[in-house]
Amino acid sequence: MLVKSPFGPVKLLTPLFSSSGLEDAQFFQVVDTIRANDLFRRMRREKSIEFIVPEAQHSKVVAIYKNLKYKWKKIHPNYGDKSPKEIFHLYRRFKQDRNHFFGRFGFIISENYQIKLKYPPDVSIMPSAIRTFIDEPHSVFMPMNLWEGILSTNEWNSKGxxxxxxxxxxxxxxxxxxxxxxxxxxxxxxxxxxxxxxxxxxxxxxxxxxxxxxxxxxxxxxxxxxxxxxxxxxxxxxxxxxxxxxxxxxxxxxxxxxxxxxxxxxxxxxxxxxxxxxxxxxxxxxxxxxxxxxxxxxxxxxxxxxxxxxxxxxxxxxxxxxxxxxxxxxxxxxxxxxxxxxxxxxxxxxxxxxxxxxxxxxxxxxxxxxxxx
The missing domain is CATH 3.40.50.150 (Vaccinia Virus protein VP39)
Known part of the structure; x- marks a missing residue:
């Protein structure tokens, strides 16, 4: 899906707000000095997509993401006296909600695979990874949860x-x-x-x-x-x-x-x-x-x-x-x-x-x- 971000048209690699639409979603620009508490509260409160500004440092963005994950760990569904099968489906839905939440926090990668952050790592598998989601080159919104997986695979791919x-x-x-x-x-x-x-x-x-x-x-x-x-x-x-x-x-x-x-x-x-x-x-x-x-x-x-x-x-x-x-x-x-x-x-x-x-x-x-x- 193509959206008009604060930094120009970008494609979403994963569906966001697929059931309710993006028409009333708010697009925020995120700096690397933002407090994770403030960002977490806003993402829980607002129907938002959080675009990290190109001036942000990669290492600081990763630190913010880790803090967001820590805060999410404190959230637990109420399973009550549900059966194991029911618990499985509730937990799976909970994980989908988690992935959707973190899928809303990310940065831009240009159509020529340039990471729009300061001091990014060298990711040799970037082109092939992005091509698993889109067929034609285009600027994309890279969510931090997908980015985490790409970094892990890049390490396995380079070191073996x-x-x-x-x-x-x-x-x-x-x-x-x-x-x-x-x-x-x-x-x-x-x-x-x-x-x-x-x-x-x-x-x-x-x-x-x-x-x-x-x-x-x-x-x-x-x-x-x-x-x-x-x-x-x-x-x-x-x-x-x-x-x-x-x-x-x-x-x-x-x-x-x-x-x-x-x-x-x-x-x-x-x-x-x-x-x-x-x-x-x-x-x-x-x-x-x-x-x-x-x-x-x-x-x-x-x-x-x-x-x-x-x-x-x-x-x-x-x-x-x-x-x-x-x-x-x-x-x-x-x-x-x-x-x-x-x-x-x-x-x-x-x-x-x-x-x-x-x-x-x-x-x-x-x-x-x-x-x-």
Whole structure:
């Protein structure tokens, strides 16, 4: 959406006031000497978009943003005696409100990717990051919450993210879910160390490509598929750097015409609810789309082929999914579980998370699924 900011026309990277419109929104100019308390109160009170002036120093703006986040942490929904499923949806709405709040505080980046602040950092991934939101070059309003993610990804992209189970370093792209929590990769390594694999593998929903890379290191030829263009690009770039036989395409996992193969590996998002933003793709799997695609594509497995599926029981614990859902899908596709490895869900350090006890008692599973002959 194009808006007339105090500094000229800019595009919004995320929707703001989408239900009530921008007609009566107020545009404020923010200096880097503003007190976070005053800004927080105004943003809570007014229907505003807060444009940081180009004369502001980047470091001071970051400090203001951190103070705003600290103040927001003191806000908590009232969950009362709600069920875990109801709490999930209330908490998700609360996080959406939080993202919308921080999405209203930002600065301008010009159409040639110049950061309109004093002493900004060097962000090499800026052009590709912005292109995940808009197709044509244009001045944009960069919210601080998106900026925080871009800075993190830029650091991973420049320094690399060490993948211990792979014994290699990968370079994630912005908007692609990155395996910063790597316990499940250790589970995959444990499985791979105990089996002999050869032939062709498909990495369905490949993301950064790590699972496919681990199969390629076992000597398999790997094809990756992802519905996100940036993910397929990320997999191909990293495969080239690592000199591994992995090639990825941008396509729908439910529609892509796969070759016959010996292994399908898939790590779909473990929560089957709708997506609200583009960045939800790595967190939510609406209507179990990728999970169902993994089973649907088992028709392309050779006679002794196998589906290697990562999944968690967290969604079933909070009432968002049937228990024994994987067993149910196996039965409907004439498949069976030949082996299952598991490990505890990564411990939740966020003591304020309303579903902490359910997360901490959940497990991650690696299912080895074969034809039920």
């Amino acid at each position: 993210l060490v993948i211990e189970a792979l014994e290699e370093t990968i370079h994630p792209l912005y908007g692609v879910w990155s395996p910063t929590n790597q316990e499940f990769l250790g589970l995959f390594k444990k499985y791979l160390d105990g089996v002999e694999l050869q032939g062709t593998a498909i990495d369905l929903g490949c993301g950064t490509g790590v699972l496919g890379f681990m199969l390629a290191k076992k000597g398999m030829q790997v094809f990756g598929v992802d519905s996100l263009f940036q993910a397929a690009k990320c997999t191909n770039l990293n495969a080239q750097k690592l000199e591994l036989d992995v090639n990825a395409v941008h396509d729908d996992a439910n529609k892509v015409d796969l070759p016959m193969c010996d292994v399908i590996v898939c790590n779909p998002p473990w929560i089957p609810v709708s997506k609200k933003t583009a960045l939800d793709s790595g967190v939510y799997d609406p209507d179990e789309s990728l999970l169902k695609a993994a089973f649907m594509q088992t028709k392309k497995l050779n006679a002794k082929g196998k589906l290697l599926l990562f999944y968690s029981n967290f969604a079933s614990k909070i009432g968002l999914q049937k228990e024994n859902r994987i067993e149910e899908l196996c039965q409907s596709h004439q498949m069976k579980i030949a082996n299952r490895l598991e490990l505890p869900f990564p411990y939740t350090t966020d003591t304020d998370h309303p579903l902490k006890k359910f997360k901490d008692s959940s497990h991650i599973y690696l299912y080895e699924i074969i034809r039920d002959l």
